[in-house]
Amino acid sequence: MTKPFVLQPLLDRSRGHLDEATSELGRLIAQEQEGSRKLEMLQEYRREYLARFRDAASDGLGVEALRNYGAFMARIDEAIEIQRKQLDQSQQRTAAGKQAWVNQRSRVKAFDTLHERHQERQRSAEQKLEQRQADEHSSNLFARKASGEHD
Numbered sequence: 001m002t003k004p005f006v007l008q009p010l011l012d013r014s015r016g017h018l019d020e021a022t023s024e025l026g027r028l029i030a031q032e033q034e035g036s037r038k039l040e041m042l043q044e045y046r047r048e049y050l051a052r053f054r055d056a057a058s059d060g061l062g063v064e065a066l067r068n069y070g071a072f073m074a075r076i077d078e079a080i081e082i083q084r085k086q087l088d089q090s091q092q093r094t095a096a097g098k099q100a101w102v103n104q105r106s107r108v109k110a111f112d113t114l115h116e117r118h119q120e121r122q123r124s125a126e127q128k129l130e131q132r133q134a135d136e137h138s139s140n141l142f143a144r145k146a147s148g149e150h151d
Helices: 008-059 063-150
Strands: none
Touching: 008 063
């Protein structure tokens, strides 16, 4: 009779946790990519705005316009810095999520290995039982034939 794998509930639970870790890692990667895209967009906007400023400055700018350009550039730079910090935090969360996923995958692999060993032991035990039954059947058949010949 085949014995159940006693650690099956833990294997199932660890697989569920791996699925959750995989989903979370996907969410974190998407968040990081979005943060990176926003940073690139802000940097591109800054480059465009700086080019417009240079064009306007070459035509001559008044004090008020110069102050406005400078103030707006400072706000763009501030937004870029904030986005950089958010992206750094997102990258740290993604790295932690990757590590959590790796740890959970290792745990599942360990349980899978134990499960495979259990199945192999069960197959081996079944084969031995079948062989023993076949040997007993042959022995009984031989014994009946031998006793039938001597009767």
